[in-house]
Amino acid sequence: MNSLKKILKQFAYPYKKEFILGILFNVLYSLFSIVSVFSIMPILEMLLGGNNQILIEETKKEMQVSNGMMAELKYKFYVFLDHSLEGTNPKTVLAYLCITVIILFLLRNIFRYLAQYFIVLLRSGISKDLRVGMYDKILTLPVAYFTNRKKGDIMIRLSGDVGEVEGNILTSILELWRTPFSILFTLIALIAISPSLTLIAFIVLPFMAWIISSIGKSLKKDAKKGLAESGNVLSVIDETLNGAKIIKIFNAEETMKSRFMNSVLNLRRLSINMMKKYELASPSSEFLGSVAMIFITWYGGVLILDGEGLNLPSFLVYIALFFQLLEPAKTLSTSITNLHKGTASTDRLVETLETSIQIYEPENAINLSEIKEGIQLKNINFQYVDGHPILQDINLFLAKGKTIAVVGQSGSGKTTLANLIARFYDVDSGAIYVDGHDLRDLNLKVYRKLLGMVTQESILFNDTIANNIKLSNPNATMDEVIEAAKVANALEFIEQMPDGFDTTIGEGGGKLSGGQKQRIAIARAILKNPPIMILDEATSALDTQSERLVQDALDNLMSNRTSLVIAHRLSTIVKADMIIVMDKGKIMEQGSHGELLEKNGIYKKLIDMQNFS
Numbered sequence: 147m148n149s150l151k152k153i154l155k156q157f158a159y160p161y162k163k164e165f166i167l168g169i170l171f172n173v174l175y176s177l178f179s180i181v182s183v184f185s186i187m188p189i190l191e192m193l194l195g196g197n198n199q200i201l202i203e204e205t206k207k208e209m210q211v212s213n214g215m216m217a218e219l220k221y222k223f224y225v226f227l228d229h230s231l232e233g234t235n236p237k238t239v240l241a242y243l244c245i246t247v248i249i250l251f252l253l254r255n256i257f258r259y260l261a262q263y264f265i266v267l268l269r270s271g272i273s274k275d276l277r278v279g280m281y282d283k284i285l286t287l288p289v290a291y292f293t294n295r296k297k298g299d300i301m302i303r304l305s306g307d308v309g310e311v312e313g314n315i316l317t318s319i320l321e322l323w324r325t326p327f328s329i330l331f332t333l334i335a336l337i338a339i340s341p342s343l344t345l346i347a348f349i350v351l352p353f354m355a356w357i358i359s360s361i362g363k364s365l366k367k368d369a370k371k372g373l374a375e376s377g378n379v380l381s382v383i384d385e386t387l388n389g390a391k392i393i394k395i396f397n398a399e400e401t402m403k404s405r406f407m408n409s410v411l412n413l414r415r416l417s418i419n420m421m422k423k424y425e426l427a428s429p430s431s432e433f434l435g436s437v438a439m440i441f442i443t444w445y446g447g448v449l450i451l452d453g454e455g456l457n458l459p460s461f462l463v464y465i466a467l468f469f470q471l472l473e474p475a476k477t478l479s480t481s482i483t484n485l486h487k488g489t490a491s492t493d494r495l496v497e498t499l500e501t502s503i504q505i506y507e508p509e510n511a512i513n514l515s516e517i518k519e520g521i522q523l524k525n526i527n528f529q530y531v532d533g534h535p536i537l538q539d540i541n542l543f544l545a546k547g548k549t550i551a552v553v554g555q556s557g558s559g560k561t562t563l564a565n566l567i568a569r570f571y572d573v574d575s576g577a578i579y580v581d582g583h584d585l586r587d588l589n590l591k592v593y594r595k596l597l598g599m600v601t602q603e604s605i606l607f608n609d610t611i612a613n614n615i616k617l618s619n620p621n622a623t624m625d626e627v628i629e630a631a632k633v634a635n636a637l638e639f640i641e642q643m644p645d646g647f648d649t650t651i652g653e654g655g656g657k658l659s660g661g662q663k664q665r666i667a668i669a670r671a672i673l674k675n676p677p678i679m680i681l682d683e684a685t686s687a688l689d690t691q692s693e694r695l696v697q698d699a700l701d702n703l704m705s706n707r708t709s710l711v712i713a714h715r716l717s718t719i720v721k722a723d724m725i726i727v728m729d730k731g732k733i734m735e736q737g738s739h740g741e742l743l744e745k746n747g748i749y750k751k752l753i754d755m756q757n758f759s
């Protein structure tokens with residue numbers, strides 16, 4: 147429940163006006179629900195009991211017997227009715243009464259609509275803010291958060307869990323505010339009609355409440371497991387969509403199918419457990435409701451037969467009101483059940499919302515808006531998982547305007563080195579200094595303005611070519627975008643596309659070739675024009691012409707810049723000012739191409755094998 151309180155505190159507060167109005171109209175609706183049913187009583191009494199004079203006499207007698215509030219009210223009402231409609235035909239009185247009842251029912255439904263109107267504003271507002279809040283949080287979370295979690299799990303938080311808050315949870319909270327008023331008003335009315343009958347009725351109700359609440363508690367456990375499994379199902383679907391080609395080429399359909407089936411069967415088992423309990427809540431409360439009804443009918447019948455202050459019309463209204471009591475009582479119990487079930491969702495939302503941003507910046511972070519000397523890595527050690535060191539004792543100076551090529555076998559830690567310079571992760575020991583300032587003391591947003599990055603896999607979004615390029619600089623003019631595309635050797639193919647720069651490139655750039663994707667990614671980095679470039683050369687083989695176009699584009703990108711290239715092409719390596727050779731997380735050799743060849747060490751072997759992974 148704590149997580150629910152936190153969510154409400156953060157997201158419901160701006161909608162307090164809608165909340166108050168929603169509750170107010172709901173209370174009026176509850177009140178008019180009672181009054182409208184009550185208003186039928188005079189009609190019944192006229193039809194079943196005769197004319198006003200007889201009614202007045204009867205209520206007088208009733209007053210003497212029961213001496214109750216109800217009898218007194220009724221007496222006053224009939225005297226008033228008799229006085230104001232003196233000499234009027236009983237049929238006209240009946241017509242007036244019917245019109246009054248219609249007006250009361252109309253008012254009741256107007257209030258109900260108004261209550262729902264404000265509640266819709268409240269619910270949609272809260273869920274919109276919650277979605278935006280979650281998305282904003284995801285944008286600020288460190289890269290490490292996403293590598294440790296399944297995509298499906300994150301997706302279900304944004305869609306399923308937020309949907310649960312909007313649907314079940316908020317409805318239940320509002321019902322928790324409405325139903326007690328309904329119950330209270332109905333109870334007052336029931337006691338007013340017959341206190342002793344009401345006492346009997348309420349011997350049964352506590353049982354109902356107890357049974358329903360115990361079902362609710364065990365539901366929460368199942369709901370939590372069910373949500374986790376839904377995340378797994380989404381993850382498998384996501385991987386299948388992304389890996390369609392690989393699945394087909396390796397005939398892995400059966401393997402994927404069995405993974406999916408396992409997840410789906412698990413989900414089904416959990417859903418059955420949950421639904422069984424959930425569906426048990428309604429029939430059990432209904433059954434107990436009918437038991438209560440039989441008790442009341444029996445006891446009410448006895449009171450009428452004994453002539454103990456209860457007549458048939460009052461008894462009929464009593465029964466109608468009692469039925470009205472069952473609805474809020476049932477809603478109250480399902481709301482409590484739903485809230486138990488829903489806390490699994492709010493727990494997960496709060497967990498994401500409260501994830502600490504592990505990459506901290508000091509309060510007085512330094513705004514470094516240009517680089518004068520270079521980036522120094524001093525005695526760096528780093529591990530992703532405790533006990534598995536990835537980088538060990540790294541010392542390196544990336545001087546301004548120079549290009550460093552990093553080579554080494556796959557898994558030697560090259561990408562990790564780039565990740566640390568971009569501060570996607572913090573070093574475990576040692577430090578990275580930018581112009582002498584510890585990277586951890588810098589304002590990260592300002593520092594990242596100095597950086598450009600082209601990753602091995604070109605990350606493109608399902609948008610137009612122009613917008614994909616402009617991601618690095620949304621304020622760029624179209625002329626600048628065209629110029630960047632030209633330098634990246636991309637202009638020619640873009641102009642041949644059906645809508646030129648306005649062509650939408652599909653999810654992940656699916657409508658483009660590998661080389662085209664890379665050149666768009668390079669154009670994006672060129673448009674940003676950052677002083678420092680981090681480049682992970684793609685290993686995927688391109689045809690000779692494409693390769694040359696991409697290579698030229700990269701050369702253009704690196705010229706006059708400080709660059710760190712994770713190099714896979716000999717041409718890039720040879721041109722670099724310095725080459726770093728990595729092996730198992732350590733720098734084994736460093737120097738120029740010629741120097742390293744002379745050393746006749748690891749580098750020489752890599753060159754001989756043409757293996758720069």
Ligand SMILES: Nc1ncnc2c1ncn2[C@@H]1O[C@H](COP(=O)(O)OP(=O)(O)OP(=O)(O)O)[C@@H](O)[C@H]1O
Pocket residue numbers: 293530531536554555556557558559560561562563759
């Ligand atoms: N997010 C992560 N969590 C845990 N371990 C990781 C993570 N990312 C990489 N590693 C591990 O760190 C080691 C170095 O990986 P890295 O990606 O830096 O190598 P690389 O030299 O760039 O390899 P390649 O040339 O194949 O891209 C590998 O053993 C890898 O398994």
